[in-house]
Structure formats: structure tokens, C-alpha cells
Amino acid sequence: MVTLEDSYTEMTELLQPNDTNYLGRALGGAVLHWMDICAAISAMRFSGQQCVTASMDHVDFLAPIDLGEVAMLEAYVFNTGRTSVDVRVDVRAEDPKEGNTRLTTTSFLTFVALDEDNRPTDVPDLECPTEAEQALRDRAINLRQEQLADVADRLE
Numbered sequence: 001m002v003t004l005e006d007s008y009t010e011m012t013e014l015l016q017p018n019d020t021n022y023l024g025r026a027l028g029g030a031v032l033h034w035m036d037i038c039a040a041i042s043a044m045r046f047s048g049q050q051c052v053t054a055s056m057d058h059v060d061f062l063a064p065i066d067l068g069e070v071a072m073l074e075a076y077v078f079n080t081g082r083t084s085v086d087v088r089v090d091v092r093a094e095d096p097k098e099g100n101t102r103l104t105t106t107s108f109l110t111f112v113a114l115d116e117d118n119r120p121t122d123v124p125d126l127e128c129p130t131e132a133e134q135a136l137r138d139r140a141i142n143l144r145q146e147q148l149a150d151v152a153d154r155l156e
Contacts, residue, residue: 002124004133007046007077007087011038015069026065031091031105032056034073039087042075043111046085047123051111054084057144058151059107065093072101078140083120084112088140108144 011034013019019030036053043051065071072092079086091105115121128134 001127001129002046003127003129004076004078004137005130007042007075007085009038009042009045009073009075011041011073013071013073015065015067015071017067020067023064024067026071026104028059028061031061031065031071032059034071035059035075035089035091035105035107036109038073038075039089039109040111042077042087042089043085043113046077046080046126047111047113049113049115049121049123050118051085051113054110054112056110057108058147059105061105063093063102063104065091065104068096070094070096071104076136076140077126078137078144080123080126082122084110085123085126086110086140086144088143106143108140108147 013034015026019027021027075087075089077085078088087109089107092101093104094101113121113123128137
């Protein structure tokens with residue numbers, strides 16, 4: 001049995017000048033890079049296999065991360081296919097002096113698990129044995145469905 005908790009991954013990054021724009025805020029590409037790494041670790045922990053990024057859904061940059069702040073990333077597997085896993089990633093910014101945090105970025109990524117020959121391989125089913133895990137899973141599924149519906153509406 002592999003659970004949502006087994007996939008749970010946290011990372012922290014200190015926003016340094018090389019990862020900022022001319023306003024002293026995080027470059028979107030740097031944030032996406034961190035999100036991809038955090039989500040990949042989550043996918044590998046869940047599947048027990050090497051995983052590669054298959055897609056990244058619409059990314060919402062909700063607030064900036066300022067130079068000197070700490071980016072805190074949180075990822076977990078919330079859904080599976082035969083060879084794929086869906087991962088939710090949230091990024092929060094923390095002012096390390098004050099301890100205040102705010103949500104800055106969120107997205108959903110899909111990864112494909114690979115075997116030793118770099119071919120797609122089966123992943124385990126996701127188990128959510130606790131109410132807290134089931135609530136996280138349900139929230140992620142609902143948010144992703146809302147996000148996909150919003151994108152479809154904009155395309156019409």
C-alpha cells in the first residue's frame with residue numbers, strides 16, 4: 001500500500017539575486033524549476049521509480065517572492081493512472097525575520113514512471129487511509145477540475 005503521505009515532499013529555497021528579476025522578485029522560471037524538482041521527488045517517492053515530467057497545468061502566480069525570502073514548496077501525489085502520477089505543488093513565501101507566510105504559486109504536474117529500460121511502467125494505486133489524506137486528495141481533485149473548467153471556458 002502506498003499512501004498520499006508517502007509521497008509528501010517539502011523543500012525550501014532562499015531567494016538569491018541570481019534567481020530574481022530587476023524588481024528583486026523571483027523569476028517565474030526559477031519558481032517553475034523548484035516546483036518541477038519538488039514534484040518529481042514526490043512522484044519518485046510514491047512510485048519507487050525514476051519519473052519524468054509529462055505535463056504542467058496552468059500555473060497561478062498569486063504573489064511575488066522577494067529577494068531574501070524563503071520559498072517553501074509542498075508537493076504530494078493526489079491521483080494516479082496506469083503509469084502516471086498527478087502531483088499538486090504549492091509554493092509559499094516566508095519572511096524569515098517575521099515568520100509571516102503567504103501562498104505565492106500553485107500548479108498540478110503529471111509524471112510518468114520509467115523502468116530500467118526507460119519505458120513507462122505501472123505505478124501503485126493511491127491509498128488515503130486517513131481523513132486528512134482523503135481531504136487533501138479531494139481538495140486537489142476539485143481544484144484541478146475547477147482550473148481545467150476555467151481554461152476550457154476561456155478557449156470557447
